[in-house]
Amino acid sequence: MKKKETGLLWVFLVISVLRINAQTTDSTRFDLDECIQYALRHQPAYKQANMDIDIANEQVKVALADWLPQVNFNYNLQHYTQLPVSLVPDANGVKKPVKFGAPNTSTLGFSLNQSIFNRDVLLASRTANDVRTQARQNSTGYKIDLVANVSRAYYDVLLSQKRIEVLVADTERLAKSLKDAYSQFNAGLTDKTDYKRAIISLNNSKAELFSSQQGIKAKYEYLKQQMGYDSTVNIAIQADKSKLEEKIIVDTSAGINYDNRIEYQLLKTQQRLQTANLKYYKWGFLPSVGAFGNYNLVYQNDEFAKLYSTDYPNSLFGLTVAVPLFQGTKRIHQVRQAELELKRMDWDFLAxxxxxxxxxxxxxAVYKANMNNYLVLKENMDLANDVYNIIDLQYKEGIKTYLEVIVAQSDLRTAQLNYFNALFEVLSSKIDVDRALGLIQ
Structure with missing residues (x-):
């Protein structure tokens, strides 16, 4: 091999490192907590879930507004082309047609209605807090999903990033080994198969590195999507390996507390709303009671120009009671239906x-298996690193063959990649455990 070819390999190695750093150049750096906080501020679907809380508040206020007095104003203007006629008896008792009223009439009326007892407004007041709670719980449920999804996407990017770092280090080792193998070939200590094996190994490592560099781009885009981040702007993630290892610990002895699960809390709220719905149908047998008052200004005149010169006011107030006597057994079946729906929810809780x-x-179970796998592979990585260092030293002293060096390098790379895969899997499975226990808040 020519020195020019060896130089080109080193140039490629530098370019590879620059490609990796290009992702983080002029980029905003995020750790996991920062990714989650950004998502909670900018993720469109989560913003919509929060808006649903405001919408629910307004819906409650709309329903409760019926408890307040309802004041209306009515205006009426009419002209008779023919006045209405009534039959009025004269002095002899003979009924004769007589026209009543004025050709021009206008009325300005004010009315006030106040509900005293009405099952619709009573239901609104009884369920107001639960309706608001349900909207908040729906938002919390989406928030938990968002935190879990962002965490997984973050760990996936982090795994790809660590994978690239391993492959860069592997490429550096292979390039150095190639240089050593070629030097020993020129010195007549080995044949040309050693450095050709080195070229093959280096090419494979470069191809895998390039593939990983392309793959991480898609994973960054998915992370940005989950965060609600601008897809045209680069971001980078950062993590402390020691802190990651601290996060993998789970108290496997902790029992399940159903009340910690947002799904269970939401089902309880729905049960309370269903109970209120049953009461609503039972209230259908009660009368509706309301008060009213009216004040009218009536204007009448034969001449339209003088219509509003004189007013004839009238006013009244009263009480209304509406009693539903028979509705074809509709109310009975509505109550039975609501009772069955409420009883059905017991099975929802059980399920x-x-x-x-x-x-x-x-x-x-998955967490324990992944945790055990992680501990084994962590030990394997340390052992593979020691083996490689010993064999590499022995090869330079002429004790080991280059084939053994290649095998040791391959074992080290595999052990490192397996370790980071195991770390990602245990972190991902911890998310599932935390979610199952209701610890993601």
């Missing part, structure tokens, strides 16, 4: 508890 138990059992 949810079973689902949570299964989710937790699966999550904790």
């Amino acid at each position: 949810l508890k079973k689902s949570i138990n299964t989710e937790y059992t699966t999550a904790i």
Whole structure:
């Protein structure tokens, strides 16, 4: 091999490193907490979920407004082309047609209605807090999903980033080994198969490195999508390996508390709303009571120009009671339907508890398996690093063959990649455990 070719390999190595750094150049750097906080401020779907809380508040206020006095104003203007006629008896008792009223009439009326008892407004007041709570719980449920999704996307990018770092280090080692193998070939200590094997290994490492560099771009885009980040702006992530290792610890002895799960809390709220709905139908047998008052200004005149010169006011107030006597057994069936729907929710609670138990059992089993795998692979990585350093030294002293060096390098790279894969898997499974226990808030 010519020195020019060896130089080109080193140039490629520098370019590879620059490509990796290009992702983080002039980019905003985020750790996991910063990614989550940014998502909670900018993720469109989560912003919509928060707006649903405001919408629910307004819906409650709309329903409660019916408790307040309802004041209306009416204006009427009319002209008779023919006055109405009534039959009026004369002095002899003979009914004769007589025209009544004025050709021009106008009325200005004010009315006031106040609900005293009405099942619709009573239901609105009884369920106002639960309706607001339900909207908040729906938003919280989406928030938990968002935190979990952003965390997984973050760890996925971090894994790809660590994978690239491993491959860069592997490429550096292979380039150095190639240089050593070529030097030993020129010195007549080995044949040309050693440095050709080095070229093959280096080419494979470069191809894998390039593939990983392209793959991480898509993972960054997915992370930005989950965060609600501008897709045209670069971001970079940062993490302390020691802190990551601290985050993998889970108390596997902790039991399930169903009340910690937002799904269980939401189902309880729906149960209260369904109970209120049952009462609403039972109230259908009660009368509706309301008060009213009217004040009218009536204007009448034969001449339109003088219509508003004189007014004839009238006013009244009263009480209304509407009693539903018979509605074809409709109310009876509505009550029965509401009772069955409420009773049906007992099965919803049972099904949810079973689902949570299964989710937790699966999550904790996967976590324990991944945790064990992580500890084994962490030890393997340390051992592979020691083996490589020893064999590399022995090769330089002529004790080991170059093939053994290549095998040791391959084992080290595999051990490092497996370690970071295991770390990602245990972090991801911890998210599932935390979610099953209701610890993501």
